[in-house]
Amino acid sequence: MPTYLSTRRSSTVYDSTVPTLRPFRDATGVVVVAVLLAYLLPTQLVFLPLSSLGRPGLVVGLGLLIWWLVTRLHPELATHGRQPMRWALLGYVAALGASYLAGQLRGLPALEQNGADRAILATLAGGGIMLAVADGVLNRERIERILRWLCWASSGMALVALGQFALRVDLTVYMRLPPLLVFQRDPVGFDARGGGGLVRVAGTAGHYIEFSVLMVIGLLIAIHLARFAPTRRSRQLFGALAMVQAAVIPISLSRTGVLALAAAILLLLVAWPLRTSFNVLALGLVLAVVIQVVRPGLLATLRALVLVGNRDPSVQGRLEDYDYVRPYFEGRPWFGRGVGTWLIERYQLLDNQWLLSLVTTGIVGTAALALLLLTGIFVAVRVRLYSSDAADRDLAVTLAVAIAVAGVTAATFDALHFSTYRVALFLLLGLVGALWRITRAARINESGQT
Secondary structure (H helix, E strand, C coil): CCCCCCCCCCCCCCCCCCCCCCHHHCCHHHHHHHHHHHHHCCCCEECHHHHHHHCHHHHHHHHHHHHHHHHCCCCCCCCCCCCHHHHHHHHHHHHHHHHHHHHHHHCCCHHHHHHHHHHHHHHHHHHHHHHHHHHHCCCHHHHHHHHHHHHHHHHHHHHHHHHHHHHCCCHHHHCCECCCEEECCCCCCCEECCCCCCEECCCCCCCHHHHHHHHHHHHHHHHHHHHHCCCHHHHHHHHHHHHHHHHHCHHHCCHHHHHHHHHHHHHHHHHCCHHHHHHHHHHHHHHHHHHHHHCCCHHHHHHHHHHCHHHCHHHHHHHHHHHHHHHHHHHCCCCCCCCCCCCCCCCCCCCCHHHHHHHHHHHHHHHHHHHHHHHHHHHHHHHHHHCCCHHHHHHHHHHHHHHHHHHHHHHHCCHHHCHHHHHHHHHHHHHHHHHHHHHHHHHHHHHCCC
C-alpha cells in the first residue's frame, strides 16, 4: 500500500495501513544544515582533499543521497507512491551519464576527465538534496521550517553583502575554518563598476550574478512567509527580512538581478490579490527612495547597465560565444563533448549555462535539464490548481516563479558551476515534490481513497 501523508501543519497523519515511522527517516534537519553551510560559508571554502567537491553543502548533499538510497531498501523507511520529480531527475542523470560515456569514447585529457567526474558527483549531490526533500520532508510544517531557515540563510548572506558595501571590507576573508576548511581560491572581493566609487559585492556567493539571483529567490520566499506566517510578529519579521534582501539586489550591480526581480514580480502580480500587489509595489517604491537617499547614483547606474544593450562589452562577449562554440557543437550535437569537460584552462569562458550544457551534454542533456525545471514548474502549477489551502497555493506559485527565475537567469552565467546556486535550485525542486506529495495525500485521505 502507498504511504499517504496529510497536509496538517502540526502533525503527520497516516491511513491505517501505514506502519509507524522511525524518527531518523525525516530529512528536514540535515537539509537545513546543507542550506546553512551553502549560504553562510564563502563558496571558496572547501575541504581541500576533495577539491571543489569539498564545499560543505555539496558534501552534505552526497550524504543525503546515500541516506535516500538506504531508505529505499526498507519498506518502513521509504516514501512510496507517485513522485514526478524522481522521474525527472532520473532522466536528467541518465542524460548526463550518456554524455559522460560519450566523453570517455572521445578520449579525455586528465584535466577534462577530472572535470567530468566532478560534474557527475556535483549533480548527484544536488540530486541528493532534491530527493531528500521530496521524499524525506514528511509534513507541511517541516516544509515551512525549511523555508524559514532558507529565508534566514539568505538574509545572512545579504547582511554580509551590506557589510562589504558599507565598510569596503571583505568580511568573508575572516570566515576561514582551518584545518578542516580552507580557501581553494581567493575570495570574490570587490569590482568597481559604473563610476562614482561604486563597487559590486557578492556576499558569500561565488559571483556577483549568482548573488543577485540567490537574493531574488530568497526575496520570493520571504514575501511568502511574510504573507502566511502564523502570527503577526512573524509576518512583520519576515517582511523586514524581505526588505533586507530586496535592498541588496541593487548593490550586486548586476543586470541579471534587476531583470530577474522585475520578471518575478510581474509573474507574481498575476497570481496575487490586488491588495497584496499594491502593498508590495508601494513598499518597493519606498525602498527605492531610501536607496536613492542613502546611496545617490546607485539606481541610475543600474538603469544605465540595463539600458546599454549590446553596446556593453560583456554583452558583446556573450553574443560572440555562439560563433565560438558552433564548431564544437556541430561536431558532437547529440551528447556533446562530455559533461564537465569544458574547462576555462583549455577553452573560452562561457557565461551561459544553457550554451555550456549544449556544448558539453548536447541536445539530449540540455533537453533533460530543461525538462527537469519544467517538470518542477508544471508540478507546482498543478498544486496551485488543485489545492484549496491559500498558503499551499501561494507557495506553489512562489516555487514555480523561483524555479523559472533560476532557469532563465542561467543564460547569463555558468550557473551550475556555483555550488550555492546548485543547492538552491535542487532545494526548490525538492520542495515542489514534497508539497505535491503532501497536498495530494491530503486530497486522497479526505476523499477516502487508497
